[in-house]
Amino acid sequence: MSQPAESEVQSFVLLRLGERRFALAANQIAELVPPSRVFRFPHRTPEVEGVIVRRGRIVPVCDVGERLIGKSLKSRRLYLIALRRYGAQAEWVALPVTGECELIKAEMSPASSEDSPHVAGWLSHAGDVIEVLNLNALTPGPFDMGAPAPMAAAEEARP
Amino acid sequence: MRPAPPAKQGAARTEQIILFRVGGQLFAVSSASVQEVRSVDSLGGSATELSQPGLRKVRHIVRRGGKTVYVVNGAMHFGLPATPAALVFVLRGTGTALLIDGIEKMTAMTRLQALPKAFCHEERQWYRGLTSLDQSVVPVVAPEGFLTPEEMALLDAALQSEETPEAGADEEAERTQ
Numbered sequence: 001m002s003q004p005a006e007s008e009v010q011s012f013v014l015l016r017l018g019e020r021r022f023a024l025a026a027n028q029i030a031e032l033v034p035p036s037r038v039f040r041f042p043h044r045t046p047e048v049e050g051v052i053v054r055r056g057r058i059v060p061v062c063d064v065g066e067r068l069i070g071k072s073l074k075s076r077r078l079y080l081i082a083l084r085r086y087g088a089q090a091e092w093v094a095l096p097v098t099g100e101c102e103l104i105k106a107e108m109s110p111a112s113s114e115d116s117p118h119v120a121g122w123l124s125h126a127g128d129v130i131e132v133l134n135l136n137a138l139t140p141g142p143f144d145m146g147a148p149a150p151m152a153a154a155e156e157a158r159p
Numbered sequence: 160m161r162p163a164p165p166a167k168q169g170a171a172r173t174e175q176i177i178l179f180r181v182g183g184q185l186f187a188v189s190s191a192s193v194q195e196v197r198s199v200d201s202l203g204g205s206a207t208e209l210s211q212p213g214l215r216k217v218r219h220i221v222r223r224g225g226k227t228v229y230v231v232n233g234a235m236h237f238g239l240p241a242t243p244a245a246l247v248f249v250l251r252g253t254g255t256a257l258l259i260d261g262i263e264k265m266t267a268m269t270r271l272q273a274l275p276k277a278f279c280h281e282e283r284q285w286y287r288g289l290t291s292l293d294q295s296v297v298p299v300v301a302p303e304g305f306l307t308p309e310e311m312a313l314l315d316a317a318l319q320s321e322e323t324p325e326a327g328a329d330e331e332a333e334r335t336q
Contacts, residue, residue: 039296041184042237044280051275051289051296058289058296060277086276093277140279 012123012132014102015080015095018069023106023123023132030081030092032101047140052094054081061094062139067118073098084135086142093139108132174271176290178263178297179248182239185263185297187290188248192302195249199258202247206230213317214310220318221256223249229314230256231305237285250302257305268292271299 011026033054038061040050049061049072059081065073079094080101108121111134120134175190206219216235221228228249234241236257244258271288284304289296306314 041186041296041298042239042285043278043282044238045278045282048277053291053296056291058272058275058291060275062277084277089276091275091277093275140277142276142279 009105009107012104012106012108013080014104014125014130015097016099016101017065017073018071018098020069021128021130022068023104023125023130024080024082024135025120025132026103028082028084028135030083032097033079033081033094035077036079045140049096052079054092054094057092059092059094061096064095064133064138067138068133072096082135084139084141093135095139173267173269175265176268176299177248177265178292179246180260180263181233181237181257182242183260184237184239185295187268187292187297187299188250188302189287189299190265192251192253193248194251196262197247197249199244199247202230209314209317210321211317213313217306217310217314221249226254227315227318228254228256229306229311230258232258233305234258236305250305253302253305254311255302255305266292268299274298 012023013026013029014021014023016022033052036052036054038050038052047062047064047067049063051058051060053059061079063072065071073096077096077098078100080097081092081094083090084093104125106123106125108123110121111119111132117137118134119131121132123130123132176187177190177193178185178187180186202221206221208219209217216232217229218232219230221230230247232241232244233239234244242260245261246259248257248259250257268290271290273288274283274286282298284307285300286298286304287301288299290299291297
């Protein structure tokens with residue numbers, strides 16, 4: 001006798017960008033931090049606005065507003081610090097968000113082939129259908145992550 | 160959830176660096192990689208202008224011990240507003256020199272953080288990493304990152320084509336004597 005498949009309820013963090021809400025898997029989130037000074041220096045990755053310093057680490061600020069809502073968030077914002085995977089490694093990235101975030105439990109419907117690459121799935125919450133974000137597709141990174149790089153050397157260069 | 164913490168070091172190792180400005184922006188370079196610091200004025204006599212440089216950011220060369228050193232305009236390289244360059248760093252073992260606005264100070268860094276992987280374009284060649292100094296974050300430049308091998312080959316070819324007619328003229332003069 002087969003048993004019905006159990007629904008997989010997961011934890012998500014709901015974030016707000018302008019008037020829209022999005023979700024990220026809670027296990028990808030480190031913390032929500034208040035506005036910090038953004039340090040800028042020349043570079044050629046347009047999705048990266050600059051860096052902030054958090055707990056002694058230098059964390060890139062990836063402005064996902066342009067891609068998700070068509071405009072950047074320039075003021076009165078918090079930073080959601082999320083863990084972005086690069087092959088076998090992971091690094092923090094800071095995502096500017098408009099306001100407080102909310103932790104919820106929900107069941108995610110997987111994305112279809114017609115969804116954008118940055119959509120990991122969909123969930124329903126309080127009458128809204130909310131996009132669950134795929135951080136790897138949403139934030140920039142090296143194009144070829146097939147070959148795993150050594151952990152320590154990439155994580156920390158030493159003088 | 161956090162990424163793996165950086166490896167602990169027994170005793171903090173330091174590296175002497177020079178903080179300098181290009182186009183008003185602060186950068187750092189390892190002092191060990193700077194062979195010579197010259198004023199632009201003092202370089203004037205020994206610098207040769209390239210008539211067809213091929214690269215906008217390289218207009219001059221300097222001869223150093225029989226070797227050609229390409230002088231890179233730092234502001235153009237980084238896409239920063241042009242500012243009057245006052246100094247030149249001759250970068251050790253790279254065949255390049257860098258035009259800069261000026262030196263801010265010399266100091267030491269105890270930690271160099273690898274450039275976050277979110278930075279995924281040319282800046283990965285430009286910088287060794289980032290360091291926190293005086294409540295600020297400063298990119299530490301890679302001396303070999305100012306000219307790619309392709310750019311160097313382009314400049315070498317341009318230089319050769321400039322020098323070849325002269326060499327030909329010299330031979331002609333010898334034959335007529």
